[in-house]
Amino acid sequence: MGPDPNLLEAARSGDAGVFRDAVRTWITTNVPAEWLDAALADDMARLHAVRSPEAYRAWYPVFGRSGLVGPAWPVEYGGLGASPQLASVVAKESRRARLTALNIVGVALAAPTLLSWGTPEQCARMLPRIADAGELWCQLFSEPGAGSDLAGLSTRAERDGDVWRINGQKIWSSFANEAAYGILLARTDPSVPKHQGITAFAIRLDQPGVTVRPLRKISGDAEFNEVFFDDAHVSDADRIGETGAGWDVARTVLANERAMLSGAGSALRQRTSGSSIDRLVALASRGPEGERPIDDPVRADQLARMYVENQVVRLTNERARETGGTGAPPAMLKVMSSEHNQRLQGAMLDFLGMAGLAHHEDDDEAARVVFGFLRSRGDTIGGGTSEVQRNNVAERDLGLPKDPFSDKDIPWTSIRRGP
Secondary structure (H helix, E strand, O other): OOOOHHHHHHHHHOOHHHHHHHHHHHHHHHOOHHHHHHHHOOOHHHHHHHOOHHHHHHHHHHHHHHOOOOOOOOHHHOOOOOOHHHHHHHHHHHHHOOOOOOOHHHHHHHHHHHHHHOOHHHHHHHHHHHHOOOOOEEEEOOEOOEOOOHHHOOOEEEEEOOEEEEEEEEOOOOOOOOOOEEEEEEEOOOOOEOOOOEEEEEEEOOOOOEEEEEEOOOOOOOOEEEEEEEEEEEEHHHEEOOOOOHHHHHHHHHHHHHHHHHOOOOOOOOOOOOOOHHHHHHHHOOOOOOOOHHHOHHHHHHHHHHHHHHHHHHHHHHHHHHOOOOOOOHHHHHHHHHHHHHHHHHHHHHHHHHHHHHOHHHOHHHHHHHHHHHHHOOOOOOOOOHHHHHHHHHHHHOOOOOOOOOOOOOEHHHOOOOO
């Protein structure tokens, strides 16, 4: 069953107004009325009450099969073949109806990587299951000894006929405990310089030889995981790109990750994590006259600065979406968005005040503020640290000279590591 024919016809028209009307008609027709009413009223408490996570997951395949999850994907893979401008219309209308994306890594990272590097058979087999969240994905890049220096990774892939045997360890893999597939980087030739001997794979995690252990964060949740491979197998048919071309594949993944985490991608809505600017405005206006944060000139100035900064980030990300990523560089967007979000969540905690903080375990809104603040501490680390991203901006976008690397041109096996 292909994408919705009315949406497909509207996308082919190329008219943003016609397409917007078609998207709104689809949403009105297919989203349960009580969900949509609460979303359009911006009543998040009511939306959470009428739309449980279980109910949303059960309904989500309807959304995935419509073509709206991957509107820019080719029609033969479950998309609408829409232009970046029309895809931006979908992002806005989905945000308006509070249709948040499931399978974030699959939609925002795996799908564009498969479209750039995968075979037609891989795309036809994997993309529809990504769109309807039938198979969740994770990213298997970082290792205990290869984080910012990702090219120094040591997980090995050794070919045995039509399969590869995988041995090693990955860490900080979001959603690996729920994922069916992971985008894996592994070293296939240790005799060449470190950037050249890497190959990318789509590996199934529900197999012998794969162990996933969740890592609990300061915020209390455990979306990060460490993953161990002990003679796990991946078919050569699930190799992404050519053998040894994994670093180029990785750069595609990382560029899309920066866009996703900045808000310029389609997977996240308005913010990286935690509460939004609208909630900060509401919190600033709460409380009896004379005690509201907004009545304090210093807090009012802080609120105005945060609001202006939020609009700059939002509009910059929106422009990046509408131009298909040809606006501000992804690394710059990532720095802007992650550091802004930390300031936003810090202001939220400040406006909540000590009384709210002391009783946050008994107050759902206060609990969300505290969670958002704690969760945002990792924004400038995950997806590439701000320090690494600033280097990317300096070298790739401003043309400044790269830092010297002593191990760039020597075989990986000759690089000194450990004590």
